[in-house]
Amino acid sequence: MKHLHRALLLASALSGLAPAVAHADPAACANVRVGQPPWGDIAVTNALTDTVLNAIGYNTQPQTLAVPVIYQGLKDGQVDLFQGNWMPAQSAFRAKYQGGYEVLTTNLTGAKFTLAVPDYVATAGVHSIADLGKFAVKFGSKIYGIEPGAPANKNISAIIGDSAYQLSGWQLVASSEAGMLSQVQRAEAAHQWIVFLAWEPHPMNVRFHITYLSGGDKYFGPDYGAATVYTLGRPGLAAQCPNLVRFISQVRFDVDTENALLAPVAEGKAEVEPEARSYLAGHPQLLAAWLKGVTTLDGQPALPAAEAALKSN
Template sequence: MKRLLQLFVLGALTALTACGGGGDEAAGSGSTGNEGQSEEAQQNSGNNKGETITFGKTSWTSTAGPTQIAKQMLEEAGYNVEIELLDQPVIWEGMQSEEIDFFMDAWLPYTEEQLWNEYQDDLQKVATSYEQVPTGWVVPEYVEAESISDIKENPEKFGGKIYTIGAGAGIVNTSKEVMADYNLEEAGFELMPSSETAMISELKTKISNEEPVIITGWRPHSMFVDYDLKFLEEPKENFKYDNVYVLSYQGIQEKYPEAYNILSNWSISVDDLEKMMYEHAQNDTPFEELAANWIEENQDKVDAMMEGQN
């Protein structure tokens, strides 16, 4: 317990420092969970009062929307809900120890294969959020290179840098494999872990000057709405299409049966999520507000999830 609490504090501080934000999700940690509910909803949700569900959330914007939607649905069901902003490996360790109840953004079977292999005996896939989404190295369309093999010939054109997100993330580990498989360090390239916010800032700056740049990318993400981008081909196939899952620990269905039933029917479209991410990026609209709007616009689907229906 002491070890995990120390990791929680360290992970939270790291994530807050790295992402330069966190907004409403970070502020939502430790919330009572009933704020914003109608009086009728609070009266009808007495069976779960006093039970607290804790979500692990990374600083990735792809995690923020689904986590906030799930939070609001479980609050409607009567749970108290907390969101812990943590580094990804700490979330998986937290689920193993049952101090984190759900994680809404696990990329499998490929991107987070190492973490899954380590924790799969203790964890389970609760639901599939969306399927067959790409990850890889991304450049602006005006860059002539079409594949990772192409960039090897001109590292100086890109300043010798590939910008990525926080160390420990699956896409960073895969990028290390790519660096090794294509001998890119010897060619003069360096992998630059930072944060999603810092990476996108670098992309924005380079595009504003029409300069070449390489980042790690994935869909869903608002960058593909904001900019004209392309994935570099990767012939050795380190990057593959993934599905995105809701994860929890073994036994969650007995510990919190209603929460499990609701989230086992969870799904969202890539288009819907990218629209939320774009609105947040363009107008700084809080994900809490975007989630409430999505729930209102998809009430039939939400009602079915709340009733435990597919």
């Protein structure tokens, strides 16, 4: 499996982020507070990580928080881990909170993040963000985004305010991820025009027929907002909890896997935690790569403990 091979290579290349010999973490590392924005993709990646950590003796505590609150929580020591640092979209937060977090690893490459339209809108002539202004009436002069305060919404507001795009009078409609996608679903069912924030991995890429728009390089980055996702930790986490960070530094995801896991969850056909357990149980080589050199919280080999826990569920 090419993604597994890539994961193994990356794990080997980045193994220098953690000690070569694993030792049990102190009891103070047992409770792991995980920042989780209300995004479907992060719910899946956190479920995979949480499943393994809980199996090897840690107690994960997911906290559903907005991105700015997560960064402040990392700085203040109230959040331990954040697996959703999308770059370059969160560059401003990385700069603002410099020194208030540790970059632990790259957990995903090949992602993308920019504005999109249904395929039938693209067929009608909308291929770039620069095309939107010509069809203001059809779009209702609205761009649909996610929760208020999200970095992507700030980029959308900046696009609306940029005279080069000729979007004077347009409005950002901020909503939850679920609310935005409900609007997309209604629009697609009625064959109405809509432009919205889109990203991959996400089940929207399977659920809807969408076209990503070019022309957003200034705000979302080149290649349709090509993104890399990092895992951040609170300051001092690597020194205090080296075994935990060794595991986290070896965790890799890929776009195809996340899309596949997200689709049944989004369609209501599966719950995220059982789906994560099932996936891990069916991919023993991936689990072994993630747990190479890792112990349980009490110092025992982690892989046998994790395998036993997955079999018992």
